[in-house]
Amino acid sequence: MGKPKAKVDKKICLACGGCISVCPQDALLMCGGRAYVHEENCISCAICIRTCPVGAISGEAY
Amino acid sequence: MKYDVVVVGSGPAGSVTARFAAESGAKVLIIERRQEVGVPVLCGEGVSRKIDEWNMLEGKRWIAGSMDGARIYSPDGTMVKLSADMAGNETGYVVYRDIFDQELARQAVKAGAKIMMNTTSTDLLKDNDKIKGVRAKQFDEEFEIEADIVVGADGVESKVGQWGGIETRLEPKDLETCAQYTLTNVECKDAYCDFYLGKEIAPGGYAWVFPKGKDVANVGIGVLASLSESGMAKKLLDKFIANNPRLKNGEPIRFLAGAAPVASPVETVRDNLLLVGDAARHVDPITGGGLTCCLEGGKIAGETIGMAIEIQQFDQETLSVYEKNWKEAFGKKLKRNYLVKEILLDFDDKTFNMLADSLKDYKFEELSTLSLIKALVLKHPTLLMKLRPLVKISSETKE
Numbered sequence: 001m002g003k004p005k006a007k008v009d010k011k012i013c014l015a016c017g018g019c020i021s022v023c024p025q026d027a028l029l030m031c032g033g034r035a036y037v038h039e040e041n042c043i044s045c046a047i048c049i050r051t052c053p054v055g056a057i058s059g060e061a062y
Numbered sequence: 063m064k065y066d067v068v069v070v071g072s073g074p075a076g077s078v079t080a081r082f083a084a085e086s087g088a089k090v091l092i093i094e095r096r097q098e099v100g101v102p103v104l105c106g107e108g109v110s111r112k113i114d115e116w117n118m119l120e121g122k123r124w125i126a127g128s129m130d131g132a133r134i135y136s137p138d139g140t141m142v143k144l145s146a147d148m149a150g151n152e153t154g155y156v157v158y159r160d161i162f163d164q165e166l167a168r169q170a171v172k173a174g175a176k177i178m179m180n181t182t183s184t185d186l187l188k189d190n191d192k193i194k195g196v197r198a199k200q201f202d203e204e205f206e207i208e209a210d211i212v213v214g215a216d217g218v219e220s221k222v223g224q225w226g227g228i229e230t231r232l233e234p235k236d237l238e239t240c241a242q243y244t245l246t247n248v249e250c251k252d253a254y255c256d257f258y259l260g261k262e263i264a265p266g267g268y269a270w271v272f273p274k275g276k277d278v279a280n281v282g283i284g285v286l287a288s289l290s291e292s293g294m295a296k297k298l299l300d301k302f303i304a305n306n307p308r309l310k311n312g313e314p315i316r317f318l319a320g321a322a323p324v325a326s327p328v329e330t331v332r333d334n335l336l337l338v339g340d341a342a343r344h345v346d347p348i349t350g351g352g353l354t355c356c357l358e359g360g361k362i363a364g365e366t367i368g369m370a371i372e373i374q375q376f377d378q379e380t381l382s383v384y385e386k387n388w389k390e391a392f393g394k395k396l397k398r399n400y401l402v403k404e405i406l407l408d409f410d411d412k413t414f415n416m417l418a419d420s421l422k423d424y425k426f427e428e429l430s431t432l433s434l435i436k437a438l439v440l441k442h443p444t445l446l447m448k449l450r451p452l453v454k455i456s457s458e459t460k461e
């Protein structure tokens with residue numbers, strides 16, 4: 001099992017775009033009005049998790 | 063589909079750029095991901111009355127209230143007041159951003175621009191590295207839009223710049239992560255915008271109360287992303303409201319999350335490409351306010367595009383008239399305020415209390431970050447050492 005990758009809870013996300021603007025891997029994008037993580041690109045740095053103002057992103061182990 | 067200009071994003075920066083490009087004869091298309099311009103609102107909705115000079119918005123429906131001034135509260139509650147009588151009535155408005163954005167879009171259409179809603183740009187259209195337009199998606203349909211010039215007006219999360227080879231990714235220390243309620247049942251006894259500072263209140267940022275009516279206010283918070291933890295902005299905002307007697311009985315009629323760049327501006331021009339507004343990081347790094355730059359910069363961008371279309375040259379050199387002119391209009395201010403932001407971040411709560419105490423009876427010549435900085439430098443020559451790089455800049459800067 002690798003390091004946990006970021007995962008967005010669609011019910012909580014309010015589409016502010018903050019996580020997208022700070023992701024060093026360009027792994028996040030807005031999709032259907034919510035942020036979405038491209039798991040292949042995510043390096044589990046957790047920057048997006050700390051940035052989210054409403055706590056919509058968590059780390060999930062794969 | 064072939065246009066002279068395709069603008070990605072119908073926020074204020076995109077609409078104003080589109081308007082002035084269309085007014086100078088360009089065939090302009092705006093594409094917007096959302097299904098309604100300006101909705102949802104992601105903004106504190108405060109703006110300087112400086113926008114009156116530019117006369118870009120008709121009517122008054124976009125105005126929620128005119129402001130008489132601002133108050134800044136240090137961590138121990140010491141208040142520094144910047145009021146209209148000191149500032150020559152030059153203060154500002156609290157606006158309805160949805161109506162504000164829609165009015166600017168209406169003006170763009172009136173000038174001849176077209177708008178395509180529910181349409182997301184997914185990439186640039188290129189021919190051997192040369193930008194030829196954008197790839198777009200509307201519901202399940204994917205298509206190409208050709209244009210000589212692409213404008214990235216796609217806000218804080220901008221991708222257009224990155225697609226065109228401009229590094230726009232933000233360091234966490236250059237982003238304010240925000241949350242805001244619009245509260246009713248709060249007491250707004252005067253037309254002042256209030257700002258609250260302190261490490262306990264908002265690390266690397268501030269909390270704000272902007273009145274929108276006699277019992278309605280935008281109450282929000284910005285936290286520097288590098289000092290933030292998951293969900294911190296919302297938690298601190300809830301705490302701020304619970305601890306504030308004036309706000310604690312408020313009931314929310316709106317809640318939003320937001321992100322405001324507080325970075326140095328990026329390069330804004332490439333062959334066939336221009337960035338405006340938040341996408342260009344045209345935001346005051348001290349306040350996080352970006353609306354005045356959207357309007358001022360958008361006009362410059364639109365006029366530059368008009369000139370480029372007229373001579374049919376779309377290379378970086380031709381378009382760099384835009385970069386030169388926005389730097390002249392507000393580039394120095396952004397640079398200076400970025401330096402000030404970095405210095406302020408080093409100050410602890412005690413220093414803020416001391417500074418506020420020394421300015422509490424100060425008569426400010428105008429309501430601006432510049433007059434605050436000037437007052438600080440004047441009152442605290444000992445701090446001058448740290449502030450020296452910006453004093454040089456501020457002496458050259460007109461606001």
Ligand SMILES: Cc1cc2nc3c(=O)[nH]c(=O)nc-3n(C[C@H](O)[C@H](O)[C@H](O)COP(=O)(O)OP(=O)(O)OC[C@H]3O[C@@H](n4cnc5c(N)ncnc54)[C@H](O)[C@@H]3O)c2cc1C
Nearest residue numbers: 071073074075095106107108183217320321339340352353
């Ligand atoms: C919480 C908060 C409070 C703020 N308060 C204030 C304030 O009080 N005063 C002030 O002056 N400024 C304030 N700001 C800053 C201000 O909101 C921004 O500077 C301003 O909205 C920037 O306008 P813009 O046109 O550049 O981008 P935006 O208004 O963000 O518009 C970008 C548009 O592009 C669209 N878009 C994005 N990507 C695509 C794509 N790929 N395809 C198609 N469309 C796309 C989006 O849907 C959006 O409509 C605040 C910001 C925040 C977050």
Ligand code: SF4
Nearest residue numbers: 023042043045046048
């Ligand atoms: S954890 Fe890091 S790499 Fe992964 S999506 Fe978040 S910011 Fe991007």
Ligand code: SF4
Nearest residue numbers: 013014016017019052
């Ligand atoms: S930072 Fe949080 S609320 Fe904002 S877009 Fe990302 S997941 Fe959504």
